[in-house]
Amino acid sequence: MSDSAISADLDAPPESGPRLVLVTTPIGNLGDMTPRAWDVLREADAIACEDTRTTRRLLEQGGVTDKRLIACHDHNETASAAGIVKLIEDGATVALVSDAGTPAISDPGYRVVQAALKAGLTVSAAPGVSSVIMALSISGLPTDRFSFLGFPPRKSGKRQALFELYGELAASLVVMESPQRLAECLADARAVLGDRRAALSLELTKRFERVWRGTLSELEARLADPPKGEAVIVIAGADEVREKKNKYAAFSKAPKRD
Template identity: 50%
Template sequence: MTAGLVLVATPIGNLGDLSPRAVEALSGADVIACEDTRRTRQLLAHSGIKTPRLVVVNDHTEAARVRDVIGLLDAGSRIAVITDAGTPGISDPGVRLVAAAAAAGHRVEVVPGPSALIAALVVSGLPTGRFCFEGFLPRKGAARTARLEALRTEARTTVVYEAPHRVRRTVADLCGALGPLRRVAIVRELTKLHEETWRGSLGDAAAHLAAEPRGEYVLVIDGVPPPGPPADDVVEAALRTELDAGADKKAAIAAVAGRLGLPKRHVYQIALGVR
């Protein structure tokens, strides 16, 4: 196979989700960069793949391993990058390796597959046309507060990862920042035996999490609802401002309708009562 870096998505729970292309990529790799050698050997053994050289690349070692990996690529190696579960680079190691390999002019490929982000999004029942991914929220301090405030006004569906021992606090903080009525889907243990999706409001989510949370969680949060049309008194005040500035009624109606995004007929009806 051609030398280069290939990102290989691996199962997030069900080993049956390892694709034939992923098996082929792992079988053909000279080196596998992985988070945990023990888990990687288990995956390879399950798939009948002979274990090649393994290089540990995790959150603690990725920055230091970049030079080693680039050296192997320079020597003509084909290196597969995997994480313990899911797609490399999505809240997992891989970003630095890809950036460095691309900057050095090496070929970078991907074998797509399982991703908790996409799986949770599509089963949530919330809008999928536009979404943002927050990964794990900052654990404390000003950074967490700022991120929660940003989500308060986020119009897109938001996906957040969380660990079982922190999920209650995160849901409570989201409820406080976004309000108890905001819709949420709480997805747990994706593709595993006890997979579960709960749908409701942030205000009701605490009761759902009353039992001791177990497994990895993905929270899918609805965007802020679009603002409703301005009240009639707001439209009337805008009309009076235009009229007081010297505009005739026809021009005032056109100006207010355009500024407030309202049909001219609706503004006209309100203008009939303005003296």
């Protein structure tokens, strides 16, 4: 492909026509809002959002003040999806956003996408920053394979069952958690998985961004005072644990000096 063809592809505008577009919004730093995301929001006929107040404040930052906002959250998503599909069928382009990050990824949006696809409508996205990918990339743990577990169950027994289910995977595990349950989540992970290496990311892209690395017990010990904001935990996969055990086993079997 020629340089001019590559340039033309990079400069191509988003596809036009009636469609649903999932737009990723910043997880803390407004500078992470992409030019394409702003373009989609400005051109959309309506914007479906998790919280109209949060989205209105974001839109004001980009000078977008004349858009119809449609509430689409956990409690009304199915009903809202039907209305969004009808709008698109009538010729509208609808942008879908959550309060922060990517719609449908541990946020409302899945049912809207499902309904739009079932109706044969076009679904696309204007991607952007991701707390999951950011936390994984800076964790210092293997990134070639990972499993995203989302927000684990609130109760300890169900949390431990989740870690049991994924504990033998040869992949790093990525978990999102609220500050109120963070210590308990780390304790349950350690009880099931053992004291694996892990990284805890807090306030990503914000002023007080912190990343703690160590074993699960070491991270747990640092939580004397619950931090603010949602956290992302990355835990070493079973393959790394097995490698370490095999290394020590081989060392212990080595011939000893007289």
